[in-house]
Amino acid sequence: MSPAADTTTEPVLTGGPRHVAIIMDGNGRWAQARGRPRLFGHHAGARRVREVVRACPDLGVKYLTIFAFSTENWKRTQVEVAGLMSLFRRYIAKETKDLYSEGVRVRFIGDRDRLDPKLVDLMRGLEEMTRSNDKVHLTIALNYGSRDEVARATKLLARDVAQGQLDPEDVNEETLTRYLDTRVLPDPDLVIRTSGEARISNFLLWQSAYAEYEFVDTLWPDFSPEELARLCRNYGARDRRFGAVRA
Known part of the structure; x- marks a missing residue:
């Protein structure tokens, strides 16, 4: 099964990444810097997801994986x-209608066996x-680890x-790619990690073999659509050779 055909109009930004994957880091530190509990930061981070998803069409980003x-x-x-599990349930319940009306297709990747059955039912419903x-194709990695994904795929x-x-x-x-959680998705073109950490934390290891990476200092709740646009423009300026050498 291949991804649905692209029917969007010409984006404002051309030459940018079609698939962006984001490691959303820094929610806890953002909250602690304000003297608030870590969960306060996670709630702020969830609100930021909504803004970033809405920015994707104008940037030519068809696929967003978080x-x-x-x-x-x-x-x-x-x-x-x-x-966090309570936040996920509330996010799905609150955002379902808006995601649907705004033309967003949602998928979840990861091992669902350990998740609460009520949460899994909400995920399936969305x-x-x-x-x-x-x-926009929004993929949410929930109880996801790339090594675990490859192990499960290999078992199948x-x-x-x-x-x-x-x-x-x-x-x-x-x-093997056909057995991965992401089998219906194209590989990410650009992987972004927020909060100043420069590691990939077991995220889309197989799929990101030729992705471009951006590590930014911004904590996730402060990450704006404008910063995403800047990183997409940076991507468009890169010379991507995929192991080849320019003549």
């Missing part, structure tokens, strides 16, 4: 984890409601080989 909760985030305090939308691939549905000789990079 890192909401990693497989490693379970190590945080029980209070913070519970607060995916189903927006499945015909095509203005091995099962198909064992059942005789796949010839081991046919296994290659393209084959």
